[in-house]
Amino acid sequence: MLRTFRPRHVMLGVALLFTTMLISACSALPGEGWANFTVDGQYIYVAYQAYVFRVNTGTTGTPGNTGVVDWAAKAPNGAHMYTAPALGKNGLIYVGAYDKEAYAFTLQPPNRSERVASWDSPTAIDKFVSNPVINEELGMVYFGHADKGIYAYDMTTGAEKAKFTDMNFGVWGTPLLDVESNTLYVPSLDHHLYALDPATLAKKWDIDTSGALYASPTMIDGKLYIGTFTGDFLQIDPESQKITNSLKTNGGLWATPLLEAGLLYFGDLKGNLYAVDLSTFTIKYSATDTENFGAVRGKMVAADTPPIEGTPSERLIFVASENKSLRAYTPDLQIRYRQTTEDRILSDLVMVGDKLVFTTLSDNQLLVGYNLLPFVEAWRVKKPTDDDVKLFANMTIDITAPTTQPTAEATAEATSEATSAATAEATASQ
Numbered sequence: 470m471l472r473t474f475r476p477r478h479v480m481l482g483v484a485l486l487f488t489t490m491l492i493s494a495c496s497a498l499p500g501e502g503w504a505n506f507t508v509d510g511q512y513i514y515v516a517y518q519a520y521v522f523r524v525n526t527g528t529t530g531t532p533g534n535t536g537v538v539d540w541a542a543k544a545p546n547g548a549h550m551y552t553a554p555a556l557g558k559n560g561l562i563y564v565g566a567y568d569k570e571a572y573a574f575t576l577q578p579p580n581r582s583e584r585v586a587s588w589d590s591p592t593a594i595d596k597f598v599s600n601p602v603i604n605e606e607l608g609m610v611y612f613g614h615a616d617k618g619i620y621a622y623d624m625t626t627g628a629e630k631a632k633f634t635d636m637n638f639g640v641w642g643t644p645l646l647d648v649e650s651n652t653l654y655v656p657s658l659d660h661h662l663y664a665l666d667p668a669t670l671a672k673k674w675d676i677d678t679s680g681a682l683y684a685s686p687t688m689i690d691g692k693l694y695i696g697t698f699t700g701d702f703l704q705i706d707p708e709s710q711k712i713t714n715s716l717k718t719n720g721g722l723w724a725t726p727l728l729e730a731g732l733l734y735f736g737d738l739k740g741n742l743y744a745v746d747l748s749t750f751t752i753k754y755s756a757t758d759t760e761n762f763g764a765v766r767g768k769m770v771a772a773d774t775p776p777i778e779g780t781p782s783e784r785l786i787f788v789a790s791e792n793k794s795l796r797a798y799t800p801d802l803q804i805r806y807r808q809t810t811e812d813r814i815l816s817d818l819v820m821v822g823d824k825l826v827f828t829t830l831s832d833n834q835l836l837v838g839y840n841l842l843p844f845v846e847a848w849r850v851k852k853p854t855d856d857d858v859k860l861f862a863n864m865t866i867d868i869t870a871p872t873t874q875p876t877a878e879a880t881a882e883a884t885s886e887a888t889s890a891a892t893a894e895a896t897a898s899q
Contacts, residue, residue, distance in 0.1 A: 503815045504828040504835050504852075505553045507562075513821065515828070515836055515850075516554060516564060519547040521574055522853045524836060526821060538850060541857040544572055553643070555601040555610055557624055563610045565597020571612060571627065600643040600685075602653075604667055611653065613640025619655050621670055633670040636661065643685040645693075650707060656682030656695060664707065674710045678703060683723050689747070696722025700737065704750060714750040718743060723764075725817075727786070729771040730800065734786055736765025742788060742802055756802035761809075763792025767827070768817040774842040775823065785841070789814035789827055797844060806844040810834060824848075 504517035511527040522541035544550060544566060552565040561573040599613030609621045609630055618634035638658035645654040646667060653670070655663040658681045664673040680697025686705075687694050692713070693705040698721040704714035720739030727734040732753060733745040740762045744754040769788050776782045785797045785805055791813045797806040812831035819826050824838035824847055832852040840847045 503813075503830055505816050506819075506826070506828060506836065507554060507556055508819060508821050508826070509556075511822075513826065513836065514554070514556075514562070516550050517828075517835060517852060518549050519544045520853045520858070521550075521554075521562075521564075522857070523576075524850050526824070526838065526848075538853060538857060539861075540576055541853045541861050542574055543855065543858045545570075548572070552597050552612075553600040555603045557603055557610070558605055559624065561624070563601045563603070563624075565599075565601055565612050567596050569596055571597065571601070571610075571622070599640040602644050602646050604646060606648075607668055609667070611644055611646075613642075613644060613655065615639040615641065617657075617659075619644065619653075619665070619670065621667075631668070631670040633663070633665055633672065635672065636663065638681075641683050642695075645686045645688060647688055652707070654686050654688075654693065656684065656686060658682065660697075662686065662693070662695065662705065664710075676705060676710060676712065678712070683721075685725050687725055687728075689728060694726055694733065696724070696726075696735065696737075698722065702726075702735075702743075702745065716745065716750060716752065720764075723766050725768045727769045727771060729786065732800070734769050734771075736769070736788060736790070738764040738766075740764060740790060740792075742798070744800070744802055754800075754802040756798065756804070758790075758794065758796060758804065758807075761790065761792055761794035761796070761807065763790035763794055763813075765790050766815045770818040770820055770825065772820050772825065772841055777842060780842070787818050787825055789816075789818055791815065793829075795827075795839070797841075808839075808844055808846075810837070 504515050507514045511525060513524045513526060515522055520541060520543055522538050525537045525539045548566040548568040548570060550564045550566045554562040554564045556562050561575060563571060563573055565571050596615045597612055598615040602611045608624045610624050611619055611621050613619045617636050617639050618632060619640055620629060621631040623630055636657045636659050640655055640657055642656035651667060653665045653667045655665060660678055660680055661675045662678055662682060663675045666673060678697050680699035680701055682695060683698055684696045693707060696702045700718045700720055700722060702716050702718055702722060703712050706713045718737050719741050720737030722737055724735045731747050733747055736742045740757060742756045743752055746753045765788060767789055769786055771786050774783045774785060784800060786800060788796050793810045793813055795808045795810055796804060799805055810829050811834040812829040814827055814829050816828040825841060826838050828836050834849050835852045836850040837846060838848045
């Protein structure tokens with residue numbers, strides 16, 4: 470069943486930021502954003518700059534085809550959205566923007582974009598950078614502010630329900646709502662991780678991490694894991710409220726780690742890759758691609774390649790970096806495949822069906838779907854235009870369309886064609 474929500478969008482388009490900006494909570498952000506996305510069945514919802522749109526991947530099965538955009542809208546006043554969206558069960562998607570506004574979008578006309586709330590406080594309220602988080606049980610959506618603090622607003626009215634501003638700098642990382650412990654974990658640039666009550670945003674406890682937190686915390690078996698901008702990778706025990714393990718990496722950490730077969734995989738802002746043994750909290754494998762050095766901002770993904778032409782399936786770790794590099798590694802971080810994209814990759818990598826999906830900073834290659842084997846582009850989607858928005862302005866959108874997957878025969882045929890094309894291209898280039 471397809472839920473009625475939509476796109477995504479995130480902050481700045483600069484992968485490495487000046488340290489002074491980071492520590493000072495970044496009072497100003499560059500005007501360039503990058504696209505990010507939310508997946509629901511065969512649909513991918515994207516937000517980029519002032520645009521939000523939906524891509525139907527059920528029509529993108531042939532290698533080389535352009536993805537089909539079947540809905541598009543534009544934020545009021547052309548506001549640039551610097552957060553990933555939060556998707557509500559009420560059919561709305563909540564996005565914070567650079568103009569200090571929060572917006573909710575709906576697929577159906579006539580209100581394709583409607584303001585949920587507007588905060589024009591002359592005090593400590595700043596741009597939205599942190600991804601919003603929804604608490605369906607309480608009917609709240611949480612927004613972190615680039616200046617400092619986190620606010621909870623009513624999902625329906627936008628009225629302020631609670632706030633926590635007892636921190637020195639802003640919130641850029643996505644908070645983690647842990648339902649089991651009834652705690653909202655908020656990373657801050659002021660070197661602290663805060664544990665808050667979700668209903669009141671009253672502080673339960675906080676911990677000094679000795680480094681600015683741009684990464685988002687993740688919870689595994691009751692322990693929190695997060696990296697700092699000073700390169701420390703931490704394990705935090707919420708029960709004792711202490712750092713129980715830490716290790717030093719060679720660069721600042723922004724990405725959320727991937728848990729795969731007892732190992733935590735992540736990269737740093739100097740392009741180094743790590744696989745940390747969860748049981749011993751030691752680095753088991755590491756790698757640096759000296760030919761394609763670039764900051765790793767997004768989360769990696771693990772996937773099995775399809776068995777074709779006698780080649781058995783293989784479990785690989787896929788990594789993207791700021792230098793336009795897309796790579797596949799074995800679990801012990803040996804390079805297997807490498808590709809170059811048209812522009813930088815700052816998003817997470819996500820598997821959608823049998824395709825590896827991500828975004829780049831190229832308007833011509835904004836959203837991309839990749840085959841795992843052969844390791845080639847399957848489809849792409851360009852940045853939408855005002856004409857696209859006008860086209861969908863009064864259309865009724867099918868929001869209950871069944872998810873369809875390509876048949877095995879169609880997938881095999883498409884893969885075979887892609888293999889032939891890739892082989893021919895490689896031969897011609899020699």
